[in-house]
Amino acid sequence: MSKIISIHSYRGGTGKSNTTANLAALVAREGNRVGIIDTDLPSPGIHILFGLGVKQGERTLNDFLWGKCKIKDAAYDVSYVLEEYETPNNKLYLVPASVKVNEISRILREGFDPELLFAGYQQLIKDLKLDYLFIDTHPGLSEETLLSLAVSQIVLLILRPDRQDFQGTVVTVDVARRLKVPQMFLIVNKALPEYDFEQMRQQIKATYKLPVLGILPDSPDMLRLASEGIFTIKYRNHPITEVLQKMAKQITNKTVTI
Template sequence: MSKVVSVHSFRGGTGKSNVTANLATILARSGKRVGIVDTDIQSPGIHVLFGLDEKKIGYTLNDYLWGRCAIEQAAYDVSQTVKIKPKPFGLSGAIYLIPSSIKTGEISRILREGYDARLLNDGFCNLTRRLKLDYLFIDTHPGINEETLLSIIISNILIVILRPDHQDYQGTAVAVDVARKLDVPNIMLVVNKALPKLNFQALRQQVKSAYGATVAGVLPVCEEMFQLGSSDIFSLRYPDHAWTQEVHAIAKQLVQIK
């Protein structure tokens, strides 16, 4: 049975898409079939991390929501980008990305007209079934809105990304409270962009006590991430980096959730 994983943050700039892309990549390279849907329709961008050329993108999530295509027609196989090598007997993993449109007119139309957010739920179900996915990652729009709520409702796992910042702490409290009211089975917190000089163990305990939720990982802020500039998947470029090792630990926790 496939697992739906929503990755959320209350504010932008937390590194949510980077964490999503790297978790999905690690799972796919371990042999899992993984999908990613960019539901941050107002400010899409996760496709950049996978080197998906905008000029080669035909259908997008927007087209599905407007009835122009089936959801799987907007899914792009980026397995070669993350260096997944085919294996015999169908044992190799795969990763599919459903991007949102970056065209100004289509983003404006979404903002102006909206869409039936319930179609997202139908699309997620069809996608996991037709592509035989083990995991479906939903890269959500920051904050709380209708599509975010619908994504959270159908999720087996909610990962909330936060920075060690007081505004993030307050917003995360709202997100965790909403998830609990919606009976999300598994809530995981990931602290990102933590200064290396901080006591990570103390920070982990502080966040755990504040929200009463599992802290799946604490990721350090690092110069290499800024140098990379979203031009590649960090865990592929820096496989031995402390950031990468912590993301591997988070992925392992996802696999252990039944």
């Protein structure tokens, strides 16, 4: 059975898109058919990590939401980022959001039907025979974000070791619990290397009553890559890659023990 995994944060700047791209690539690398949808329509960006840049192609998620195309027509095969890990058995697809100013303005002005977006998730899974669909959500708690959380089997909440992130995540966790999300985990990103990670894990776990899937250290290597590729593919023996690999294995297990 296919799984929908939403990656969410209360605020922007948490590294949500980077984490989504890397986890999706790692899951695909293990022989799975994986899709990613960028639902951060006001501020899209994950497409850059896959080398699409401003030349996204003819179709985007916006076109599907406006009835101009089927959602599979806006899905691009980005399996090439897996490099030598690309095989006939695995696939990685991306449905980008439009970066055109007039189309972003239209979304902000007119909105769209969240139910249509949900139908698009299901259709994409069916058309592309996906094992996993990753949703890169818009930060905060908009209607479409709430729907994405509600239809997900797994929700990963990303926060930084920052007081504003901590307070905002409390609200998000409460909402997700009300939506009865089957599985919910926390990911801490941009933690300074001198922190005691185990102590941080226990404190955050106790605060939110949720398991911490992993803690990612802040790293100049991530800045150095500057979104020119998938970090876990480019830096295969890096400590960040090791943490992300463990997370990918945990979320694809039927039983997760943390």
